[in-house]
Amino acid sequence: MTKVDFNSLDIRRKAVDQVGVEERCARFKSRSIKKDAKIQGLKMALNMIDLTTLEGKDTEGKVRQLCHKASHLHYSYDGLPTVAAVCVYPSFVKLAKSLVSNKGIKVASVATAFPSGQSFLKYKIAETEEAVQEGADEIDMVISRGKFHQGEYSYVFDEIASVKEACGKARLKVILETGELGNLDAVYYASQIAIEAGADFIKTSTGKIKPAATMPVSLVMLEAIRDHYFRTGKMVGMKPAGGISNAKLALHYLIMVKETLGEAWLNNQWFRFGASSLANDLLKQLVKQESGMYQSANYFALD
Amino acid sequence: MAKAKKDNDWNLAPAPESTGHVKIDKKYDLFIGGKFVPPTAKKYFETVNPATEKILSQVAEAGQKDVDKAVKAARKAYDTVWSKMPPVERSKYIFRIARLIQERAREFAIIESIDGGKPIRESRDVDVPLAAAHFFYHAGWADKLNYAFPNAEVSSLGVVGQIIPWNFPLLMAAWKIAPALACGNTVVLKPAETTPLTALKLAELFMDAGLPDGVVNIITGAGSTGQALVEHSDIDKIAFTGSTQVGKMIKRSLAGKSTRLTLELGGKAANIIFEDSAIDQAVEGVVNGIYFNQGHVCCAGSRLFVEESISSEFIRKLKHRMDHLILGDPLDKNTDIGAINSEGQLNTIQSYLEAGEKDGFEMYQSNVAVPKKGFWCRPTLFTHVSQSSVISKEEIFGPVLAMQTFRTIDEVIDKANNTPYGLSAGVWTDKGSKIFNLTTKLKAGVVWANTFNKFDPTSPFGGYKESGFGREGGLHGLSAYLKITG
Amino acid sequence: MATRENSNLEVMKTYKLFIGGSFPRTESGRYYPIRKKNGDLLANVCLSSRKDFRNAVVAARKAQSAWAGRSAYNRSQIIYRIAEMLQQSEDSLVQEMVSLGYTPKNAKEEFDYSVDYLVHYSGWCDKFSQMHSTVNPVASSHFNFSNPEPMGVIGAFAAERRALIGVLEAFVPAICGGNTVVLLASHKLPTCSITLAEILAISDVPGGVVNILTGEREELLSHFTSHMDVNAFQIWDASKEESFVIDQNSTENLKRVRLYKSSIRTRLSPYRILDLQEVKTTWHPIENISGSGASY
Known part of the structure; x- marks a missing residue:
């Protein structure tokens, strides 16, 4: 792959x-x-979820439960879709892959010194390659925000391009x-850099920083995707992550898309929600639509 | 945009606002001297729902004798009650009106949409809250007028005749009545004949507020009723919002008289987009500028000027946005574009569409189905029109946008000012010094920079040139209803 | 007008019009005589025509945006300069007023007041907009302000019975606020207006900012009020018939109309400046104080 000069x-x-x-x-x-x-x-929203656990205290047990939930969202509601993917740290990719790959659910792994990204490029590339080797279908990388604020946009660009190369067939979420x-001007510019560097998806947040996904931020990123599409005819995916925990808000995101x-773009090939608690609220609303009764959290599994 | 696959289709289900507890009477009389009284000639006219063409109610037509009665009631209220009342008491009545509107907001919004055709989203989120805000803002002025104009003496005018249009029936009533009352005047208001219902509901509300009899009188009717009001010998001031043509007729008929006059008339606003603007927000601003309230807005941004370097991108984005505007039932919460206010107005708009096509300009209409019954016009864009064409010269008062391109700042300023109108203008650029260059040179009473169609009771509104004279709203608007000696 | 005391023949001044900074004669070639109390000829004054008026409007329009574009400080200094120049012409102007029938005392009084009038309004140039501009606390996340702006070209009929102050009233508050003016001087007492024009010509007032015609109100009223490129019309002591014509004619382009009554001590007030201003309101979004509570 020939290296593209950012400044060109x-x-x-x-x-x-x-x-x-x-x-x-x-x-x-x-x-x-x-x-x-x-x-x-x-x-549709359920089917777009990257069901996520990204904690220091993640264990095999936690990841197993998450993977089961990914394909068994509700014990009695028939005809439910699965989520789109489970999203875990690289060390759990192999396990997750073994649990969900036969259910049509993708495994996404964060990489590149998630969440801060403050490490050396060679380790970021190595981490990416290893996660892909372990079976990750998708890599969620972080950009170097420090470099971005220093004005070193070509560093940010080159880093994304390098990680993209390391991804091989895995899709890259930036x-x-x-x-x-x-500010939103910076969000637009960072989106452009990520898209030009080869991102398959652009994603708002790690979930570790507040504010995470907001509608204004997501709209600006969608506009960057649209501008790219209008210019080149190529689609790029979008993933708001963090902070979207209720069904109504998720539906308004879909309206926005x-x-x-x-x-x-209204399918999980091009749009994802990065979320852990959203699934249950979507389920609650679905059961309410069917039964006509408002629901209690007690009836929805906490995995 | 990419062609959607079938299984991706996601269309919104109907979400109509429920009309359950909204009551519209079969017949409405004239509101004179604090009570509803039948018209002397016993004549009534129909008011129609423009979305369904169904008759909503019979409304009294005020003749000369009724106008005279209303003016007498207003004069009596002025002489005996309103001008004698301590200002703080006046203030309290107006505050009370504001509160009652807030309480009955939903009902007012629904009736406004039924009678006028505007989307419930707008009547609910714009017209009604702003109407309440106008009363609330002006209520507070009633006992502070001496602070508004330093070193000048202020006093009320007396009886004010007010004639309002059909595009914002309740909001215009509030714009007119609130400052008039705060400044100590009494009022005879004539709403437009196609949209009288919310003003009549407002009359009911005045009764509930305990407003003294005759302080506000509401007389319904068409042009002849308005004319009788204008020509009445005991009116101290006329305030008119409407077409430039009628505004001029009023001014002529008041020639040589001491009756004061303020006019808020038509417009043909330029909305100017520079290459360095926030383009996606500018597209939104253009859409809000011309398609808000079906383009029935005197300050609508009906002339679009786009810097030529971005014109193709801008047009593409604009068309894309237009295609996502939902047209239909005004009461549906998702409706963006409601019904054209009347059959007559629809015919006027259509004649302009024909004129634009006849001139050979490319016409784009958004890709939406139009209901069979009722009066509808798709959002329309004419691209690359010329400054000399009818559609870029005359006020259409419909959802019709005429776009031109420009190359330099001086060129666009000259073109923007090249109109007899001067009500509003829009400028979109990220560069502060450019904004101030333009906002200073544009001959318009309201300039929206990086925004459009924003209104607030604290913000003076009114035009230059043939868009009328006088301001409404804010401190400056008070001078329309006061005698200021200074 | 031969002087009788000695053999030196006085050189009489030709009173012309003042248009675009020049002193042309009326294109119509018409005149009317102004005589002293004793019947001697004071001047043959131009009887301006519709075409003179039109030329004056063209000059005023041409000068307007540059005049409005000058800093208020600069306009203030120029108006103060008029006062300086007027002061040094005291003797000749007072004498001219006496020739027109003023008592020396009345002439002196009006002259002094005229100088004060100029000084007063000179000081308003860079202040009136501060008093009458507002920042409006709108409920949305916008910065919103209203400020006065000049209406443009002002037509004016000066007071009939005030030779000097009447002329000043008819243009000083207007130009204070960045307008340019075409004014018709008093029919009976027109000469001071042209003498004043000669003062304006040496007071740094750019050509076209003030244009002065002499002639008949009746002949010119319909032209002043119906001209489509005149933004406002102000008149002192209009008769009922005149005010009817003004309202009728001004309708065509919705000219702003201001009617005043003259008095010996005309009021010094910034409201006179505001009478010839439009209020412009400007909106701009403000980041970060959104009512929606959204992040950044």
């Missing part, structure tokens, strides 16, 4: 107006999603950690 690319910084972005998001949130559209949306970028990019 026609990447133009673009202005983003925060208040305008927030107003647009308020419009998405004013959409009313009822009846069939709601059921369809809830199921985490911008938008909560550390500081539909109205910004179009329905071609």
